[in-house]
Amino acid sequence: MTTALACDPGTFRRGACPSLAAPMRTGDGFLVRLRPVAAALTANDLLAIASLARETGNGLIEITARGNIQLRGLTLEMVPRLAEGLAAAGILPQTGVAIETPVLSGIDPSEITDATPVADALRNAIAAAALTLAPKLAIVVDGGGVLSLADMVADIRLDAVEVGGAVAWRLSVGGDRETAQPIALLSSETVVEGAMTVVAALAAAGAGTRGRDLDVAALVACFNAPALPIAATIPPHLIGVHVIGGQFVLGVSPAYGQVHADRLAALVHSLSACGATEFRLAPHRTLLVRGLSEPALAAAQDAAQREGFWCTDKAPGRSVSICAGAAGCASASFDTHAAADALVAHAAELLDGSADVHVSGCPKGCAHPARAAVTLCGTAEGVGLVLNGKASDPALSTIPADGLVPAIQRLGNLSRNRRGDHETAKSLIDRTAPALFVSAYQGQQ
Structure with missing residues (x-):
């Protein structure tokens, strides 16, 4: 694994996302961004990440606007050690094109459908096609629900809708749910093939092409399926308390998205003592905490504030x-x-x-x-x-x-x-x- 992740900073492509294989040089050393394959992290997972942030970098950890995690202040010599530590902890980073799904996909009873199977199938199809795509290409597969991704901008969007009692997918490009340009309405059986048509168009137009650059009229002509307008909806801010499926979910965010590893570890210990059972990285620099009972919420929020995390939707x-x-x-x-x-x-x-x-x-x-x-x-x-x-x-x-x-x-x-x-x-x-x-x-x- 160490050999495979040896990297040359000179080969890092401008505009690409920093990763274990291609860390990015910044003012405080090298930065590595990762999104774990697992949707839910345990307390031990986060404690391992905090420990590795101290050991291999300057201890600063960031949660990004798209729900990734970043470790700062690394040296190139420490990147293989970070990769080894993540592997030893069983934390597998996603690779390839970024495909986002709602943070509670598959467990939110209000969602139209679980977006995960479609996202996984599309990720596999893109990997198999081995196309050259824009480094920061983003795809959203949104099955709906309380914490949907309606406000997330993407090059390609697949939004679940109900049509005649069946689930269909609206394919659109270059925006959030409201502003993206609709291309077609696809069935569950044809959604991956349809999305791959747009992926192929992006690759054919050049490695830097984004969804906003595509010829929408030409894409619409490729499909024998009508596009479907979707009413604009604004999901609630993830920071704060949510009741979803009768269970309490607490969204916390490090101030401006950045926290030192020591404070993250202290928070995890405190939330675990309050009954937290799992943690999910979420958009808007948020960490969603599940497993808390209603009586434990106040103590959990106090712990978050004590460690420098925002925990209410009123935090300016x-x-x-x-x-x-x-x-x-x-x-x-x-x-x-x-x-x-x-x-x-x-x-x-x-x-x-x-x-x-x-x-x-x-x-x-x-x-x-x-x-x-x-x-x-x-x-x-x-x-x-x-x-x-x-x-x-x-x-x-x-x-x-x-x-x-x-x-x-x-x-x-x-x-x-x-x-x-x-x-x-x-x-x-x-x-x-x-x-x-x-x-x-x-x-x-």
Whole structure:
């Protein structure tokens, strides 16, 4: 296994996802991202990961926006040791194209169908085809349920629907459930073959092609099956308490997605003492905890807060997506964690969960590739303000990094002065002229 995972950082393809076979160099060493094959992790699994994070890296662990786990601060010499440790603990990382399913697939009684068999069949079909695809290609297979993936953007989406008492799958490309372009409605018998038609089109168009780049009309013409609109639905935020199938599920998230191994281990021990039986990595940087009784929930939440985890859907920082920043990435130009803390302290009116806020160390926008209502992005000139766009979009205004906290304070003052009773942050941002935000950001009020 050690030999197979020997890696040369010079061969790492720009834009690819870091893995055991291809770790990514960052400002604090090498980073490895993994998604365990097992949907549920035990307490021992998480304790093993925490121990390996300390042994092979700097002890920092991240849960990503798509529910992967990242270990930071490794050296190349330690990557084989990490692989050996994971294997010894029985933790097998997934490889190949990322195919996402709802975190409670197969155990949520409200889902239309279990998405796992379709996802597994599609993963096997893609592996057998041996096609060259975009490094960050993402596929969602969503069987529905309380914690669906309706808000997850993907290159290819398969959404379960009920048609005439039978399960069918809507195939779409380039977006979340609401924004993806519908291609066809497929039966359970033809869904994998249909999805592979789109996978083949992506491969034929070139290794960097994403779902948004495809010719939708040409794809629709390939199928003798109508596309089906799906009503937009917004799943609840995963952080907090959920009652699903009569059982309690607690979603916790390390602040801004990052925690030290010692604190993760302490949390696992405390939650296990409260009765937790399994842990599931979930989107939005969340860890779902199952097995807790109603009387144990308060103690479990206290333990989470004590170890620096958010555990209620009211935590203001849950709306902020941040990257490692200058402390952990050579591309970043400022302290993203300090900026996020300033937003929580001085501009909480923008953080009610109705609008995405993105703090990006550089224009690559790794932490939130999609558009956000407000983005603060590091550049060579300073920190730029982008409204309703991506980190890579032109900034409306740029200020020196040492003036960012006062600028955030001014944005907070503007938001408090303009916000109506019971108004959401999204409504406030949508109805406020961008020039007013720019003026506040620059200190020209």
